[in-house]
Amino acid sequence: MIMMSVTGLIGSLCGCNGANSGGANPLAGGPIPAKVNVRLINDNGEVTEPIFVRKIVKTPAEWRRQLTAEQFSIARSQQTERPFCGIFHDHKKPGLYSCVCCRLPLFSSDAKFDSGTGWPSFFQPVAGENISSRLDNSHGIVRTEINCARCDAHLGHVFNDGPQPTGQRYCLNSASMVFSEQKVLPGTSAPISTLPKATFGAGCFWGVEANFRDIRGVISTAVGYAGGRTKNPTYKEVCTDQTGHAEVVQVIYDPTQINYDLLLLAFWNMHNPTTLNQQGPDVGTQYRSVIFYHSPQQKEGAIASRDRLQRSKKWGNRSIVTEISPVPEFYYAEEYHQKYLEKKGLRTCHN
Numbered sequence: 172m173i174m175m176s177v178t179g180l181i182g183s184l185c186g187c188n189g190a191n192s193g194g195a196n197p198l199a200g201g202p203i204p205a206k207v208n209v210r211l212i213n214d215n216g217e218v219t220e221p222i223f224v225r226k227i228v229k230t231p232a233e234w235r236r237q238l239t240a241e242q243f244s245i246a247r248s249q250q251t252e253r254p255f256c257g258i259f260h261d262h263k264k265p266g267l268y269s270c271v272c273c274r275l276p277l278f279s280s281d282a283k284f285d286s287g288t289g290w291p292s293f294f295q296p297v298a299g300e301n302i303s304s305r306l307d308n309s310h311g312i313v314r315t316e317i318n319c320a321r322c323d324a325h326l327g328h329v330f331n332d333g334p335q336p337t338g339q340r341y342c343l344n345s346a347s348m349v350f351s352e353q354k355v356l357p358g359t360s361a362p363i364s365t366l367p368k369a370t371f372g373a374g375c376f377w378g379v380e381a382n383f384r385d386i387r388g389v390i391s392t393a394v395g396y397a398g399g400r401t402k403n404p405t406y407k408e409v410c411t412d413q414t415g416h417a418e419v420v421q422v423i424y425d426p427t428q429i430n431y432d433l434l435l436l437a438f439w440n441m442h443n444p445t446t447l448n449q450q451g452p453d454v455g456t457q458y459r460s461v462i463f464y465h466s467p468q469q470k471e472g473a474i475a476s477r478d479r480l481q482r483s484k485k486w487g488n489r490s491i492v493t494e495i496s497p498v499p500e501f502y503y504a505e506e507y508h509q510k511y512l513e514k515k516g517l518r519t520c521h522n
């Protein structure tokens with residue numbers, strides 16, 4: 172299911188152009204959700220290093236549309252399913268249990284044990300970062316409630332009477348989880364390499380990357396060079412405007428949270444696509460507006476989206492000069508350029 176909501180895109184952070192004045196940003200949402208460190212699963216089925224992602228925040232109505240009534244009452248309203256009734260209490264297949272709301276990987280079957288309680292029980296999560304906890308004083312007892320760290324879904328409780336090696340018992344509601352055998356992982360439990368990519372150039376890549384990182388559903392980003400004539404270009408070489416490479420951002424996104432059309436909308440809103448080889452004070456082919464598509468569907472979507480924007484007259488009668496080409500080899504930019512504004516605590520490229 173594609174969630175058609177994007178929060179946190181707040182127009183051009185880059186300041187590389189003064190042209191982002193065209194009315195309300197259709198993607199502007201409420202406050203930007205906080206970020207949290209979580210771990211995903213890599214291509215070998217191993218847990219990754221922590222990745223800093225936006226929390227997933229939705230309205231109750233949005234959750235209701237996505238979940239069954241039972242899943243909603245448990246995962247979003249802190250109810251508990253009856254013991255021995257959940258689909259996973261006696262479930263023994265090898266695989267991965269993920270959050271029913273956001274598909275964050277939570278527990279592996281390797282850590283599942285029969286606690287005799289009637290609820291699926293685990294002695295440890297896939298990653299401590301993926302579970303948050305808080306004191307729960309309901310029903311006159313003090314317990315520790317556990318939640319999905321990314322979307323705050325209610326999962327169950329954790330107790331200190333579990334088996335070794337941890338001595339913990341994570342007591343789960345089946346309805347708070349989805350299961351997959353390791354080979355076919357759902358949503359963002361899937362290996363990162365199986366998630367779709369999108370590649371855009373919209374001027375100075377520092378600001379463009381910062382803009383994309385603020386979008387819900389964007390799992391990771393990298394800045395680099397693409398579309399030129401030379402191999403393994405350096406920043407210095409690209410600056411000369413002689414290599415033909417554009418400064419681009421490669422985006423990996425979760426299609427259960429955002430679709431390509433919304434990424435395109437974000438792209439159009441973060442730069443001026445009518446100035447040839449220029450964004451504000453930055454001039455040269457390396458700053459050109461470009462969409463490098465990764466599939467025929469992306470190509471079709473990019474052309475249709477460009478044509479809609481042209482017809483909308485947002486830019487008056489000026490032509491949109493954005494290049495739309497098949498994705499060429501992507502060369503990672505030097506490490507100091509990655510997440511540059513975040514590292515420097517800056518909001519724009521031209522402070």
Ligand SMILES: [Zn+2]
Nearest residue numbers: 270273319322
């Ligand atoms: Zn979640």
